[in-house]
Every structure is written in C-alpha cells, then in structure tokens.
Amino acid sequence: MMRRWLMAMMFTAAPTIAMAQSVATRDRGTDGVAIGMFLLIVLVTLLITYRSAGSTKSKAGFYTAGHAITPLQNGLAIAGDFLSAAAFLGISALVYANGFDGLLYAIGFLTGWPIVLFMMSERMRNLGSYTFSDAAAFRLDQTPIRLVAATGSLVVVLFYLIAQMIGAGKVIQLLFGVHYLVAVVGVGVLMTLYVAVGGMQATTWVQITKAALLLTGGTLMALTVLWHFNFSFEQLFATASKIHPKGAAILAPGGLFAEPISAISLGLALVFGTAGLPHILMRFFTVKDAAGARKSVFYATTCVAYFCLMIPLLGFGAVAILMSDGSYFNVGSSGQFNKVADLIGGPNMASIHLAHAMGGPVLLGFISAVAFATILAVVAGLTLAGASAISHDIYGQVIARGRASDLLEVRISKIAALVIGVVAVLLAYAFENQNVAFMAGLALSVAASCNFPVLAMAIFWRGTTTRGAVAGGLAGLISSVLLVVLSKTVWVAAFHFASAPFPYDNPALFSMPLAFLCVWLFSVTDRSERAARERGAFDAQFIRSETGIAAIAQTGGVAASAS
Amino acid sequence: MPPWKICHPAEVCTAEDRKNLSQSITMAQSAHCQTQEILSDPTFRQLASARAKLRWSLSIITLIMFFGFIALISTAQSALGANIAGSAIPVGLGLAFAMIVLVVILTGLYVQQSNSRFDPLNRALLEEFGQ
CATH class of the missing domain: 1.10.287 (Helix Hairpins)
Incomplete structure (x- = not known):
C-alpha cells in the first residue's frame, strides 16, 4: 500500500514541479506567494489523503467515511463540493460583464438548497447507505432502477467533470503559465489519488479545506473592496455604473433573462438539478442520521448564501476598480480596449485581477491558490460519485446482486476512479478548444430531468412502479440530451448549422415534465404482479423515510440491500 | 394470500395479535403488521x-x-x-x-x-x- 502510494506521489510530483518551475521563470517575478500557496495546498491535501488511506478498507469507510462526519464538517464539505470554479470565477465574471443578470445565476444556485433540505436530505439518509440509487431502488426492482440511476449519475458526472477539467486547465494555464496538458494531467492525477487512496474521508477534508479557503479569500476580497469605497454600497454601485460600457443598465435586469421561457427553463434546471446531483446527494450518507443530514444542509445553505452575497461585491468591485486601469487589459495599438472582452485572460479572470489590484502579489497568490483548491475539491467529489455509481450500483448490486465482498467492491471502486480520471483527462484534452459551455448546463439539466424525477417519484408517490420509473428516467435523460444537441449552443456553435431546431438554451422546462409524465403514465398502466407488490411496499418505505425505522429490512425482505 | 393484504390499513395489529400470528405466518407478514401498527400510531x-x-x-x-x-x-x-x-x-x-x-x-x-x-x-x- 505504502509503496504504491509513494509511486503515485512521484507521478504527481512531476507536473507539480513543472508547474512551479514555469511560474518561477515568468517575468512578473511576483508569483513566489502563488507557488508557495499552491505547493502548500498540494502538500496538505496529499497529507490528508495519506492519513485517510486506512479508512478505505470497508465499503462504509470508502463511500461514506464511516458515516462519522459531523454536520458542520459535512455542511462545509457540501459547500466545497457545490461551489465550483465556475461559481467562483464564472459568476463574478457574469456580474463583471452583465451586472445584475449575473447575480440571478447565484440566486438560482442557492434556491436549490431549501428544496434539497425540505424534500431530499433526511429521506435520503433514512432510505440509503452509499449512493442515491439506494433510495430510488428501495422498494423497486434493483437491476433496472440501479442501471437507470447509475447511467444518469455517470452522464451528469462525466459532463460536469469535463467542463470542470477544461475550465481548470485554462485557469491553471493562465495562473501559472504551464502547458494546458500539464495542467489537466496534474488535476487528473491529484483527484484520482484523493479518491482512490483516501476515499470519502480524504475527499471530505479536501472539500472542507477548500470551503474554508474560498470563504476566507472571498471575505478578504469583499472587505478590501468595501474598504476602498468607504463601506458604502451606494458609492460602489455608482462608480461601477459610471465606468461600465453598459452604464446604469448593469444595476437592473437586462437581456440575459428577458425571454421568460428560457429564464424559467434555466431556473428549473438550477433549482431541481441541485436535488439530483449524485455527488451532492452522496454527501448525506457521510453523517450519522437524518438529523445530521438536515443540519448539514443548513450549514451548507448558509455558506452558499454568504458566498452569493459576496460574489456581486467582487463582480461590481472588479468593474469599478479594473475598468479604469489599462494595465489589466490587452490594449490594442490604437490605445483602445474593450472593457469586458479584452480583460487579460478573459472576463473569467476578473476576480483574480481584482485580487492583484486590491492586495498586490500576496492577495493574488492567495486567491490563485484558492481557485486551484476550488477546482480540486469539486473534481474529487465528482470522481468519487462516478466511481461509486460503477462499483456500488452497477457492480455491487446489478452484477454481483449484493453479494460482493467489501474488499472487492472497494477495489473496483478504486479502479473505476482511475478509469474516470484517465477518461476525464483524455476528453478534456480532446475538447480543449471546443465550445463546452453547454456541458455544465447539460449536467444540471440531466440531473433535473432524470435523477430528480425518478428519485422524487419513488420516494413520494405510492403508485410509482419499476416500469414507470425506468420509462420516466430514460425519457428525461434522452430528451434532455437530445434537446441540448438540437439547441443553439451545440447545433449552431459546434455543428455549424444555420439555425437551431430547438429555440431555447435549456431543456429542463420540457424534459423534466416529460419525465414526470412518463413515470406517472407507465406506472398507472402497469398491472403486473410486481407493480402491485411495489405499491404495497410503499408503506414500509414511507415509515422508513420519515423515521428511519426499518420495519421490513429485519425480515430480509424488499429492502435488505439498502441497509 | 400476499403479505400486504393481511392487515387492512385501518386495522391495528396489537402486540398480542402479532404473537399469535407469528406462530403461523412468515416473517414478511409480521413485518407487514408492524408497518400497519406504526402507520396507525x-x-x-x-x-x-x-x-x-x-x-x-x-x-x-x-x-x-x-x-x-x-x-x-x-x-x-x-x-x-x-x-x-x-x-x-x-x-x-x-x-x-x-x-x-x-x-x-x-x-x-x-x-x-x-x-x-x-x-x-x-x-x-x-x-x-x-x-
């Protein structure tokens, strides 16, 4: 074990040193702090992984850190899992470019959380043990439900992971001046190590570290921005609207959400997608009981809300402070520059440049390191969720029918993590210069249209049968993927057709109701013996989901595999 | 008879019922009775x-x-x-x-x-x- 770990260490060290060297050789000469912080984060997370290695011997240890994470720790880890680099750099960039409209994304991200708390978290913990499919398949036929749920999970994980990896590669390339491939391989090796060696325990602590760093870094930046404007919001907004090319329009809703159908569709994907993200749902199993799951969502919601209050300050602050300073832009020969598009590294770098403007190289180094940690924590969570879908749902429950030994299932999970890591790196490399903006959106749409309807109907509606859940899940999965392919972002931007058959960017408004409709239709028309048995098992599931009392599990009946 | 038809939802299975039943019915049926008992609690x-x-x-x-x-x-x-x-x-x-x-x-x-x-x-x- 030890030797294998050390060998893996050497593989990680290579790109790390390469990154550090190329930072050191850059001209700005101010990046010592960035390198130091960066190496410190790599070292700390590897130490966490090393110390967690012993916890991955059993299934419960590997998938859930032995259900022994406290609610506060889990809340921070959920926030760390959820707040991606897309949220940190992307939403502040949206505020930078569009003002108010960017803030709406932040609110959409946040509004999913109360829904997760009221509908999902406690019931998930009561019904399942390792993955959300445990809850979905509680009283339904294991094989088909697990296959649909695992497919939904893997689609979500892969698309989300590729989008994150490409973003990560670009950000690290910009921050440290290393080659894109080196950056992507570095991230891939680190995330695979965290998951394969340290399992949920290591992933959790990487996420907690990241959440603490992100919240501290964001607070520091927000405070310096406010201090710069004498702690007056009015002064900040007035300066920003005076200097932004769109003027005072950035303080009001603009074109981004003017079209109601697109806006509602995006809203549905943001709100209900959160309740169907496999890496988020999995985190509820790391705490002791349903009360722990509930409390952790409260802590997570508070962190995400705090983050949502900070992000517009950073975005508007970047407008007010950077736009008057030509040194942050690629200035053309005429001395003119576009205040949004010509920002060095693109608008996504707004927060990073703001850090430099507010706190010089020290804050720049710190915030760059925060962005790096942010990326690592999210991809690690995704990899673990994908590996669990393969090892626990597909191998453990479908192929081995619940009879696999802990040792074998954990080993398969580690291999799956490695495979996911390799696939993610290869795809991120292949798609480097493709437009992948749709991928993160697609991941949320699939989560809202496949995972969420299956799970919600299985938990809440007595009438749901295996046939209905499978039909609904597949309908949601296929329709959401198909509609994204037929939308402008793929059909026109990637395939270069003249116009898109599907006029909206986000499919959730159509694919999610279709999934619910199919679950209902194929359930009520299901007259089989199995359907009657599944409806009959609802009462026991209801009791278990409300109280945690396992009335049937003790008899080795329907729910045996879920406990 | 399928286990979910043994107790009507409105009926309450008392502990004594279960003891009597447990001699003659399967484990699944007794679990079903406990389910009905909790539901009506x-x-x-x-x-x-x-x-x-x-x-x-x-x-x-x-x-x-x-x-x-x-x-x-x-x-x-x-x-x-x-x-x-x-x-x-x-x-x-x-x-x-x-x-x-x-x-x-x-x-x-x-x-x-x-x-x-x-x-x-x-x-x-x-x-x-x-x-």
Whole structure:
C-alpha cells in the first residue's frame, strides 16, 4: 500500500514541479506567494489523503467515511463540493460583464438548497447507505432502477467533470503559465489519488479545506473592496455604473433573462438539478442520521448564501476598480480596449485581477491558490460519485446482486476512479478548444430531468412502479440530451448549422415534465404482479423515510440491500 | 394470500395479535403488521402530517419566491432598475439580496422546527418500534 502510494506521489510530483518551475521563470517575478500557496495546498491535501488511506478498507469507510462526519464538517464539505470554479470565477465574471443578470445565476444556485433540505436530505439518509440509487431502488426492482440511476449519475458526472477539467486547465494555464496538458494531467492525477487512496474521508477534508479557503479569500476580497469605497454600497454601485460600457443598465435586469421561457427553463434546471446531483446527494450518507443530514444542509445553505452575497461585491468591485486601469487589459495599438472582452485572460479572470489590484502579489497568490483548491475539491467529489455509481450500483448490486465482498467492491471502486480520471483527462484534452459551455448546463439539466424525477417519484408517490420509473428516467435523460444537441449552443456553435431546431438554451422546462409524465403514465398502466407488490411496499418505505425505522429490512425482505 | 393484504390499513395489529400470528405466518407478514401498527400510531401520524405540512408550505413559498422573481424580471424590468426610496440602491438588487437572506431564514426555520418539534416525536417512535 505504502509503496504504491509513494509511486503515485512521484507521478504527481512531476507536473507539480513543472508547474512551479514555469511560474518561477515568468517575468512578473511576483508569483513566489502563488507557488508557495499552491505547493502548500498540494502538500496538505496529499497529507490528508495519506492519513485517510486506512479508512478505505470497508465499503462504509470508502463511500461514506464511516458515516462519522459531523454536520458542520459535512455542511462545509457540501459547500466545497457545490461551489465550483465556475461559481467562483464564472459568476463574478457574469456580474463583471452583465451586472445584475449575473447575480440571478447565484440566486438560482442557492434556491436549490431549501428544496434539497425540505424534500431530499433526511429521506435520503433514512432510505440509503452509499449512493442515491439506494433510495430510488428501495422498494423497486434493483437491476433496472440501479442501471437507470447509475447511467444518469455517470452522464451528469462525466459532463460536469469535463467542463470542470477544461475550465481548470485554462485557469491553471493562465495562473501559472504551464502547458494546458500539464495542467489537466496534474488535476487528473491529484483527484484520482484523493479518491482512490483516501476515499470519502480524504475527499471530505479536501472539500472542507477548500470551503474554508474560498470563504476566507472571498471575505478578504469583499472587505478590501468595501474598504476602498468607504463601506458604502451606494458609492460602489455608482462608480461601477459610471465606468461600465453598459452604464446604469448593469444595476437592473437586462437581456440575459428577458425571454421568460428560457429564464424559467434555466431556473428549473438550477433549482431541481441541485436535488439530483449524485455527488451532492452522496454527501448525506457521510453523517450519522437524518438529523445530521438536515443540519448539514443548513450549514451548507448558509455558506452558499454568504458566498452569493459576496460574489456581486467582487463582480461590481472588479468593474469599478479594473475598468479604469489599462494595465489589466490587452490594449490594442490604437490605445483602445474593450472593457469586458479584452480583460487579460478573459472576463473569467476578473476576480483574480481584482485580487492583484486590491492586495498586490500576496492577495493574488492567495486567491490563485484558492481557485486551484476550488477546482480540486469539486473534481474529487465528482470522481468519487462516478466511481461509486460503477462499483456500488452497477457492480455491487446489478452484477454481483449484493453479494460482493467489501474488499472487492472497494477495489473496483478504486479502479473505476482511475478509469474516470484517465477518461476525464483524455476528453478534456480532446475538447480543449471546443465550445463546452453547454456541458455544465447539460449536467444540471440531466440531473433535473432524470435523477430528480425518478428519485422524487419513488420516494413520494405510492403508485410509482419499476416500469414507470425506468420509462420516466430514460425519457428525461434522452430528451434532455437530445434537446441540448438540437439547441443553439451545440447545433449552431459546434455543428455549424444555420439555425437551431430547438429555440431555447435549456431543456429542463420540457424534459423534466416529460419525465414526470412518463413515470406517472407507465406506472398507472402497469398491472403486473410486481407493480402491485411495489405499491404495497410503499408503506414500509414511507415509515422508513420519515423515521428511519426499518420495519421490513429485519425480515430480509424488499429492502435488505439498502441497509 | 400476499403479505400486504393481511392487515387492512385501518386495522391495528396489537402486540398480542402479532404473537399469535407469528406462530403461523412468515416473517414478511409480521413485518407487514408492524408497518400497519406504526402507520396507525398517533405519534407517527402527528409527526408525518405536521412535518409534511411544514415541508410543502416552505417548498411552495421558496418556489413562488424564486419563479415570481423571474416573472417580475421579465415583466417589470424598469421598475426593478429604479432606486429604493432615499438611497442609490436599485429595487432589483435590494430584492435579490433580500431573497438570499430569506432562503437562509427559511432553511433555518425548518431546521429549528425539526430539532424542537419533530426530533422528540421521532425519538419516541424509535424507542417504541426501533430495534
């Protein structure tokens, strides 16, 4: 074990040193702090992984850190899992470019959380043990439900992971001046190590570290921005609207959400997608009981809300402070520059440049390191969720029918993590210069249209049968993927057709109701013996989901595999 | 007879019933009787209905708030751009910040109610029926 770990260490060290060297050789000469912080984060997370290695011997240890994470720790880890680099750099960039409209994304991200708390978290913990499919398949036929749920999970994980990896590669390339491939391989090796060696325990602590760093870094930046404007919001907004090319329009809703159908569709994907993200749902199993799951969502919601209050300050602050300073832009020969598009590294770098403007190289180094940690924590969570879908749902429950030994299932999970890591790196490399903006959106749409309807109907509606859940899940999965392919972002931007058959960017408004409709239709028309048995098992599931009392599990009946 | 037809939902299986039954029926059937027993337990009914009421009403408030805000944005853009009386902060931004705070208050309310009202009921049920 030890030797294998050390060998893996050497593989990680290579790109790390390469990154550090190329930072050191850059001209700005101010990046010592960035390198130091960066190496410190790599070292700390590897130490966490090393110390967690012993916890991955059993299934419960590997998938859930032995259900022994406290609610506060889990809340921070959920926030760390959820707040991606897309949220940190992307939403502040949206505020930078569009003002108010960017803030709406932040609110959409946040509004999913109360829904997760009221509908999902406690019931998930009561019904399942390792993955959300445990809850979905509680009283339904294991094989088909697990296959649909695992497919939904893997689609979500892969698309989300590729989008994150490409973003990560670009950000690290910009921050440290290393080659894109080196950056992507570095991230891939680190995330695979965290998951394969340290399992949920290591992933959790990487996420907690990241959440603490992100919240501290964001607070520091927000405070310096406010201090710069004498702690007056009015002064900040007035300066920003005076200097932004769109003027005072950035303080009001603009074109981004003017079209109601697109806006509602995006809203549905943001709100209900959160309740169907496999890496988020999995985190509820790391705490002791349903009360722990509930409390952790409260802590997570508070962190995400705090983050949502900070992000517009950073975005508007970047407008007010950077736009008057030509040194942050690629200035053309005429001395003119576009205040949004010509920002060095693109608008996504707004927060990073703001850090430099507010706190010089020290804050720049710190915030760059925060962005790096942010990326690592999210991809690690995704990899673990994908590996669990393969090892626990597909191998453990479908192929081995619940009879696999802990040792074998954990080993398969580690291999799956490695495979996911390799696939993610290869795809991120292949798609480097493709437009992948749709991928993160697609991941949320699939989560809202496949995972969420299956799970919600299985938990809440007595009438749901295996046939209905499978039909609904597949309908949601296929329709959401198909509609994204037929939308402008793929059909026109990637395939270069003249116009898109599907006029909206986000499919959730159509694919999610279709999934619910199919679950209902194929359930009520299901007259089989199995359907009657599944409806009959609802009462026991209801009791278990409300109280945690396992009335049937003790008899080795329907729910045996879920406990 | 299939196990889910042994007890009618409205019927209560007493402990004595179960003892008598356990001699002649399978484990699945006895578990089914325990299910019916819990379902008709007044504590369980109180817990399930009170919590459902809170869950659904808070969810509906959250969804109305969010989608109402989206509707407001696509219908009343100019009104949201106007400043809140007596300040230089636009109404829309003020509403957005208020919504963020409200989300935390709603989740906090749910957690507080669960900790103080539902957890004791749940503990009582676990003591009575849990293993």
